Amino acid sequence: MTRSLFDRGPGPVPLPYRMRPSSLEDLVGQEALLGPQGLFRRFIAEGRWPSMVLFGPPGTGKSGFVELLPRLLSDHTFAHLNATTAGVADLRPELARGERRRREGGQHVVVLDEIHTWSKSQQEVLLSGVETGQIILLGLSNTTPYAALIPPLASRLLLFPFQPLDENALSTLLDRGLHRLARETHGPPLQLDPAARSLLVRYSGGDGRRLLLALESAVLMASGRGGEEFRVGEEDVLAILSRAGQVYGDKDSHYDTISAFIKSVRNYDPDAALHWLARMIEGGEDPLYIARRLVILAAEDVGLADPQALTQAVSCFHAVREVGLPEGRIPLAMTTVFLALSPKSISAYQAIDRALADVRGGFVPPVPLHLRDRTSKRAFSRDEATTPLDYLYPPDQPGGVSPQSHLPEGESRRYYLPNDRGRERELKERYEAARRLREGRSPAESSSLGS
Template structure:
């Protein structure tokens, strides 16, 4: 029993019939399924959260098409490893064994030079590349490689799908099916897994082993009792990724620099990509601080640039400076809420016509029908301000931006009230 593979590995699907989730991609007549069935498989990037089946799907594709399969992890592979596999793949392709599939897990961790080393093989058709990433490939994959790949977005598994996995495990696994196991409550199992199928099965296995015996009834209480304290054993290779980044962001938003720098240290010690951290700080500087302190965005942007140039270990100092500053700063989500309101308004009202006086009039015909007529050039008025209408007539007077209650935005509020009088009378 000591050499027994983990439950998640024992239950790994071997074909599309056993595969759970992603019906928008691999269901009947879905786009990726059609590509697999036709054998015309493009290079691709799987983008989605942990535990939704990215690695498994790549393996199933290779098995279905009977293609040679190579697997690299971006965490511990370099350009030399890539070149060696491309040489092997080239030999296999020339030997009429079919175009090999090269699966690269966490491809977002590859440097530009590492990604560049893949380009030639993808372009010449030596390999079909399948990359997996939890990060937006538009930011993490070089444009030359991304343009040669189809991006498929994998969705989080639904509660129904996760419960189905639990039922399959206790009924079909060779070890668990020999016991009498009843899942009376599943909420704790799902909550501890965070929607990660692999982690869900790990939690199930920990709980069952902890309870022991041949007749086991799983409840929320005994799952928490036996699984929670041992769950860290299965949090290798970044499975706590989303929990820790959530705690990190919420600590900065909550203006607690001590907690923020602690979670920063947890990520650094865990080997988190410093650019991932810096990118989240950039987003937060606008979403949670915004116009309460415009310098926050400037500092976060400089932090991102510096971290990109410096790298570890010195980047930790730059990140710490930015994190403690952002956590200590005044906060406002007014800009974030404003764009949310504006987008909702656009969805509700559709493509409202641009007022004639705001339209561009590059031709004589456009001028003749009133484009640009009566537009008031703001700099020609006192204080560089003219109280003309800038919104479509049907939504005139709509308030989208409401300055936050902090010193910096209080000044913006007064300026708006002074200029617009009742129109911006917050």
């Protein structure tokens, strides 16, 4: 069942489809791949295309770029399959077509959307075509495909992430959308208030398709007012997004609500934190934005008082990215409660800032000779009086700690100032025990180091 990913369905055509790119210059974002010096442009200029998978969130330009490829690689033939509806029976004719093209000196590209949904046995059939060069595989996925691809197939593919569109790319897309709508309506010039622009960019979540859909709806909302000047204001965008469940109610609520959420978690109040979490979810906040903030909070506020908190938060981020909403609300709630009830310590956060301030202030001493890489030519420089072989291996020393200094003599620093909360109490004991051993005090005073 071979079909195009880009067939136009019945009914009105939405703005994102009407603005599908007709050249590489129409694409925004992904500069490392699609920019003037981008890798994909070099592939195209050389007239060759390796097997690969493009993956990333919706609305980042994957399908628009793939739609362009047949025009850019005119000596290649293309077929499009969707892995959710196509199977091995649909692939085999394309393998045969690819073999014929290869014998004729050409190449056949099979675009496989949702590649991560194919089973191991289906991928093994695909593997034979890629390995023998019958086809060039161009897989597409909205999720990270690493775990879904069988290792033999993954090793034969290049994997390229498409990142969410940044603010500059989204702003460019907005301007193009306004120009397109003004041209189509033959009306007065379209004006977009700065506050309205900021709202649209913020709630697009890096998704260009969502941005253009919201813009078109906001323009339709504003068109009912009439007047010589066609202005899309903040109130028009708020009206659209609030009806779609995508805002909290006013332009400040995004920052106020996430601030209340973070401060509730920081102060051991899981009930208040869950309230603000629910407000964000119901208001249409990007769940990955919430998960990212939890990762930051775990490192910054919980820190070494419970190092497991960071693992929990990172796992939450991956879970939310894989399952999305509504199921993603559960790992978000789990992690919110876990972090809220975790002991808190900012010692690591403060320690690295102290060290950075020291380095930025000019404290950059040379690496002591006994700490240098023993394969380094500089370690054996003849103008050094000391041999580099005097490094004392800590496991061989009393208490497992060497008395040697790790900064030049006379240049000791103390950046890490541990506290007594949670797991950090144990870390503090080990830290102090190790310091005593390095200073040559009795190992008996430092028995807690190995406990």
